[in-house]
Structure formats: C-alpha cells, structure tokens
Amino acid sequence: MAVHTSQSVVKAAGGNTARGRSRGTGTPPPAPGRIRRGLSTHWYAWTMVAPVVVVIGVIIGYPLVRGIYLSMTDATERNVARTIGVNEMPATYKFVGADNYIEALTGSQFLGTLGWTLVWTVSCVSITFALGMGLANILNRRIAGRSAYRMALILPWAIPGFVSVFAWRFLYNEERGLLNSLLGGVGVDGIPWLNDPTWAKFAVIAVNVWLGVPFMMVALLGGLQSIPSEQYEAAEMDGATAWQRFRHITLPGLRPVSTTVILLSTIWTFNMFPVIFLLTRGGPGEATQILVTQAYKFSFEINPRDFAQSSTWGVLILVLLMLFAVIYRRVLRTQGENW
Amino acid sequence: MTTVTNTPARHAVPKVRLRGERSPLASVALHLTLIITSVIAVFPVLWVLLTSLKPAKYATTTDFFRETTLVNYTDLIRDTEFLTWFANSAIIAGLSTVIGVFVAATTGYAVSRFRFPGKRGLMWTLLITQMFPVAVLIVPIYNIMSSLGLLNKSAGLVITYLTISVPFCAWMMKGFFDTIPREIDESGEVDGLTPFGTFWRLILPLAKPGLAVTAFYSFITAWGEVAYASAFLVGDENLTLAGGLQKFVNQYGAQWGPMTAASVLIAIPAALVFLFAQKHLVTGMSAGAVKG
Numbered sequence: 001m002a003v004h005t006s007q008s009v010v011k012a013a014g015g016n017t018a019r020g021r022s023r024g025t026g027t028p029p030p031a032p033g034r035i036r037r038g039l040s041t042h043w044y045a046w047t048m049v050a051p052v053v054v055v056i057g058v059i060i061g062y063p064l065v066r067g068i069y070l071s072m073t074d075a076t077e078r079n080v081a082r083t084i085g086v087n088e089m090p091a092t093y094k095f096v097g098a099d100n101y102i103e104a105l106t107g108s109q110f111l112g113t114l115g116w117t118l119v120w121t122v123s124c125v126s127i128t129f130a131l132g133m134g135l136a137n138i139l140n141r142r143i144a145g146r147s148a149y150r151m152a153l154i155l156p157w158a159i160p161g162f163v164s165v166f167a168w169r170f171l172y173n174e175e176r177g178l179l180n181s182l183l184g185g186v187g188v189d190g191i192p193w194l195n196d197p198t199w200a201k202f203a204v205i206a207v208n209v210w211l212g213v214p215f216m217m218v219a220l221l222g223g224l225q226s227i228p229s230e231q232y233e234a235a236e237m238d239g240a241t242a243w244q245r246f247r248h249i250t251l252p253g254l255r256p257v258s259t260t261v262i263l264l265s266t267i268w269t270f271n272m273f274p275v276i277f278l279l280t281r282g283g284p285g286e287a288t289q290i291l292v293t294q295a296y297k298f299s300f301e302i303n304p305r306d307f308a309q310s311s312t313w314g315v316l317i318l319v320l321l322m323l324f325a326v327i328y329r330r331v332l333r334t335q336g337e338n339w
Numbered sequence: 340m341t342t343v344t345n346t347p348a349r350h351a352v353p354k355v356r357l358r359g360e361r362s363p364l365a366s367v368a369l370h371l372t373l374i375i376t377s378v379i380a381v382f383p384v385l386w387v388l389l390t391s392l393k394p395a396k397y398a399t400t401t402d403f404f405r406e407t408t409l410v411n412y413t414d415l416i417r418d419t420e421f422l423t424w425f426a427n428s429a430i431i432a433g434l435s436t437v438i439g440v441f442v443a444a445t446t447g448y449a450v451s452r453f454r455f456p457g458k459r460g461l462m463w464t465l466l467i468t469q470m471f472p473v474a475v476l477i478v479p480i481y482n483i484m485s486s487l488g489l490l491n492k493s494a495g496l497v498i499t500y501l502t503i504s505v506p507f508c509a510w511m512m513k514g515f516f517d518t519i520p521r522e523i524d525e526s527g528e529v530d531g532l533t534p535f536g537t538f539w540r541l542i543l544p545l546a547k548p549g550l551a552v553t554a555f556y557s558f559i560t561a562w563g564e565v566a567y568a569s570a571f572l573v574g575d576e577n578l579t580l581a582g583g584l585q586k587f588v589n590q591y592g593a594q595w596g597p598m599t600a601a602s603v604l605i606a607i608p609a610a611l612v613f614l615f616a617q618k619h620l621v622t623g624m625s626a627g628a629v630k631g
Binding site: 042044045046047048049051052053055056059060062063064066067070080081082131134135138139141143144145149151152153154155156157158159160161162163164166167168169170171173178210213214218267270271273274277278291292295296299300307310311313314315317318321322325 | 372390445448458470474476479534535538570595605606610613
C-alpha cells in the first residue's frame with residue numbers, strides 16, 4: 001500500500017489545491033505527515049467523484065443558473081437569440097428583476113394552480129399509501145396464491161407510464177370507451193370522464209393511484225418482512241388484538257420505510273408530468289393543470305412561447321419542493337427520528 | 340412464466356408468522372379483496388392487448404374476442420414509423436444509460452466507502468437533483484440545445500437524459516455498494532491494491548447485478564420519458580415512442596388499432612424484463628433510499 005501511495009502523494013497535493021480552490025474549501029495546513037495520508041485518500045475519492053461533479057456542473061448546474069436568470073428577464077420566443085434562415089438574431093430580452101415572481105405570487109393563476117396541485121398531491125399520496133399499506137399487509141400473510149397476486153398487483157409498475165396512460169384514455173373515452181359501455185350496459189348514462197372538470201380531476205387521480213400503488217405496496221411489503229416475527233409472537237402471548245399489533249408493532253416498524261416512500265412519492269406526484277399531460281393536457285379548460293404541466297405549457301404550447309414565465313414557475317416549484325423536504329426532515333427529527 | 344417466477348418468490352418468503360387463527364370468512368374476504376384489486380391492476384393492460392387483436396371496426400366494442408387478427412400489428416409496422424421510433428428510443432435510452440452508469444459507478448463507490456471533504460455536499464446535490472422538476476431545466480436546456488443545433492437530434496436528448504440518469508445511477512449504486520462487505524476492500528488493501536484496483540478488480544465484479552439493475556431502471560426511465568421528448572423532437576422520423584404514440588391519439592380523433600398494437604409492442608418486453616428484475620430493483624431502491 002505504502003509503495004503504491006507514495007507516488008501519488010505528489011499528484012494528490014497538486015490535485016487537491018486545484019480542486020480546493022474551485023470548490024472553495026480552503027483547508028488549513030496541519031501536520032505534514034497526517035495531511036499527506038489524508039490527501040492521498042481524498043485524492044482517490046475526488047478523482048472517483050470527478051466525472052459526476054463535472055456532469056452535474058455542466059449539464060445541470062449551468063442550465064439551472066441560466067434558468068434562474070431567465071426567470072428574472074422578460075424572455076420570450078420573440079426576443080431570445082435565434083437563427084432565421086442565415087440571419088443570426090441576437091437576444092434582446094432584458095433584466096426585469098423580481099417582476100415575474102411578484103406577478104406569479106400576486107396573480108390568481110399561480111395560486112389557483114398551486115391549490116389544485118396540492119389537492120392532487122395529497123389525495124394521490126394518501127390514497128396510494130393507504131391502498132399500498134392494506135395490500136402489503138394482506139400479502140404479508142400466509143395466503144394461497146400469494147406470488148400470483150403479487151405479480152398481478154405489480155403489473156402497473158412494469159408497464160411504461162405513457163403506455164398505461166394511453167390505455168386509460170382508451171378506457172375513459174366518452175363515446176366508445178369501455179367504462180361508459182359498461183355503465184350503459186347497466187342503464188347508467190355515460191360519464192364525461194375527461195371533459196367535465198370534476199370528473200377529469202377524479203379521473204387523473206384514479207390513474208395516478210393505479211400507477212403508484214405497486215411501488216408503495218412493494219416497498220411496504222419489504223418493510224413488513226424486516227420486522228422481526230418475535231415481536232408479533234411476544235405481542236400474541238400478551239394477548240394483543242390484531243389492531244393493537246398493527247398499531248404498536250407494524251406502524252412503528254414501518255416508519256423508516258414509510259417516511260421515505262411518502263417523501264419520494266410526494267415529490268414524484270407533485271412533478272407528475274406524463275399523467276396530466278397525456279390524459280387531459282391540463283384540460284378541460286385548466287381544470288387539471290398542475291404546476292409542472294402549466295410551466296411546460298408556457299414555453300411549449302402557447303404562442304409566443306413565454307420562457308421567462310415558465311422559468312419562474314419552474315424555480316418556484318423547486319423552492320416549494322425543497323422547503324417541503326426540509327420541513328419534513330425537521331418534523332421527523334423533532335419526533336426523534338434519526339433520518 | 341408464473342412457474343418460473345414463483346420459485347424465487349417462495350424461497351424469499353421468510354418463516355410463516357402465525358397470527359391467530361383466521362376464520363373461513365376472513366379468508367374469503369382476503370381472497371376477494373386480492374382478486375378485485377388484481378383485476379383492477381391487470382385489466383387495463385389486458386384490455387389493450389385484447390383490443391390490439393381485434394380488427395379496427397370492433398376496436399371499441401366490449402366483446403372480449405371477436406375475429407382475432409394481427410392486422411393491427413402488420414399495419415403498424417408497414418404503414419407507420421413505429422420501427423423508427425422504436426430504434427430512436429432504443430438508441431437514446433441505451434446511450435444515456437450506458438454513459439450514465441459508466442460515469443456514475445466510481446462515484447457510487449466513493450460515496451459508499453470514503454469520507455472526504457465535500458461528500459455531504461455531493462450527497463445532498465445527488466438527492467436534490469432528483470427532485471428537480473422537469474420545469475426548472477427544460478427551458479434553459481431547450482435554449483442551449485437550440486443554440487448548439489442539437490434540437491431534434493438524438494444526441495441532444497441523450498445529453499438531456501444524462502441530467503436524470505447520472506444522479507440517479509450514482510445514488511442507486513451507492514446503495515448496492517453499501518451491501519458489499521467492507522472486508523473485501525480491506526482484503527484488497529492487504530494484497531496491495533490501490534482503491535482504484537480494489538474497485539475495478541474486486542468490487543465491480545461483485546456489484547454486477549446491482550449495475551445491471553441500475554442500468555435497467557435508468558433505461559426504463561428514459562424509455563418512458565415524455566416531457567423532454569415531446570418538447571425537443573418534432574417530425575415523424577425523429578420521435579421516440581412516447582412522442583410517436585401521441586400521434587395516434589390526438590384531439591382530432593383516435594386510431595385505436597395501431598395505438599393498442601404499439602402499446603403492446605412497447606409494454607410486453609419492458610414488463611417481462613421488469614417482472615424478472617423487480618426483486619433486485621426493490622432491494623436496491625430501498626437500500627439507497629432508506630439508508631440515505
């Protein structure tokens with residue numbers, strides 16, 4: 001080991017100064033012997049993470065900074081730099097400071113969309129979690145045909161999302177979809193699944209729950225199987241009822257898994273682009289438009305494309321999600337969760 | 340298929356937990372719940388499969404079987420750009436996966452094994468970039484691609500998908516590396532291997548299943564991506580499957596025949612692979628996520 005590292009110490013020192021400067025971590029020089037060893041280890045680690053740092057910096061960091069900048073300009077399709085034929089048109093948009101943010105936060109469109117986005121997220125996550133928990137508990141019992149049931153219940157997760165969404169569009173079709181045909185069969189009038197604001201909201205939530213339950217179920221099932229069976233046996237000896245066992249063993253035992261899946265699925269649902277975009281395009285009107293699809297609409301569906309507005313909404317979404325994640329962690333921590 | 344997949348599932352089941360006796364009525368209720376939910380889970384998929392096998396004129400009837408035919412499939416392949424879209428999707432998803440896994444592998448290892456200044460920041464960055472909504476990056480990336488002349492090109496989309504796959508792969512591979520005992524690294528050190536040598540000769544071969552699952556999952560993610568693909572690609576011959584499928588169903592009408600046939604051709608291979616890989620997939624995700 002020593003033979004191998006002695007050679008790299010020189011490089012390590014060089015590598016570290018370069019990196020240290022760019023990362024802004026000025027390490028005070030302690031005893032030379034210790035830092036040598038430390039540096040050679042860090043040199044390895046930093047070299048290993050370098051590709052990801054470069055990729056993140058170049059294709060995520062730079063666009064992110066640019067996006068934040070765009071959100072403080074009045075950039076639209078008409079005034080960004082573009083090429084028309086052989087003519088290069090320079091960018092003519094200008095800096096407008098916080099105007100876009102003030103406009104978004106004081107206008108009704110952003111807040112209205114945010115309201116529905118919250119309803120959408122909370123209902124999707126809570127229904128998905130409840131169903132996933134119920135199914136996981138059933139599948140965790142000794143029951144005939146368990147593997148077959150498990151396989152069937154996982155299927156929605158295995159199908160590419162956009163394919164499933166089109167399958168649902170087919171089922172929801174107002175005139176000839178299967179759901180309305182079945183309703184017609186029992187003498188009920190067809191429901192305008194995707195053309196009535198209320199039904200459309202119901203329809204998109206149903207599809208998202210259908211898509212999300214398998215992940216929830218599988219994750220919770222994994223959590224259930226990691227709870228030691230002795231705990232249940234002890235509780236049974238003490239004569240605890242099924243509900244008491246669920247309440248005092250299952251739920252606490254599932255906490256690490258459930259806090260994680262709830263956080264993840266909240267973030268995923270909040271940003272769930274394909275379901276809304278492919279099922280209703282935010283319609284009818286703007287009834288099912290969530291923040292992400294509306295931000296997309298600003299830059300890719302209206303004319304002229306409003307890049308500034310879109311970026312503003314994008315930044316606001318990110319801020320909201322990060323706030324949520326921070327608060328969520330803090331709440332867990334005050335409840336004594338080591339997370 | 341069920342027979343094959345049943346076996347590992349049964350092996351993985353831990354010892355039976357006896358929790359009181361269950362009445363026959365409770366058993367019936369449990370089975371009934373499972374049957375109903377299974378039907379709801381499977382039916383939309385099954386219905387698309389059945390519809391794809393019907394001639395177009397019966398596409399919207401409720402009959403399960405009537406004149407089974409493959410005409411939708413032959414039409415799809417002969418008259419549309421389906422194969423081109425399929426190839427585009429495969430190339431774009433494949434490249435972004437390979438590059439993503441390649442770039443991220445060492446990072447997953449470093450984050451799993453070493454303590455180094457900047458590690459916490461990097462972990463946070465990896466986590467936060469996964470909650471980036473597509474809305475934050477799509478406009479700037481669109482403008483950058485436009486100025487580089489990469490819009491409507493596969494390369495542009497591959498680069499864009501790296502923003503999703505690189506942080507994800509690094510994060511997930513950390514989870515897999517965490518499950519490999521540290522004693523192996525130590526034995527490598529004893530044998531005089533550098534950390535790179537240990538990683539390359541000892542750990543990477545052991546992590547192959549993990550790499551495969553990560554690669555598979557990031558492939559599926561890119562395969563099913565809608566927002567960037569819809570915004571960056573235009574023109575029939577440049578689309579990916581997610582864009583192509585939208586062609587069949589728009590506000591002016593729906594061609595359910597080719598739509599359902601295409602859905603089946605996209606979904607069945609993905610679903611088969613998924614169902615075989617899911618055991619490892621879940622382990623990896625929960626390892627990465629829970630230990631976070």
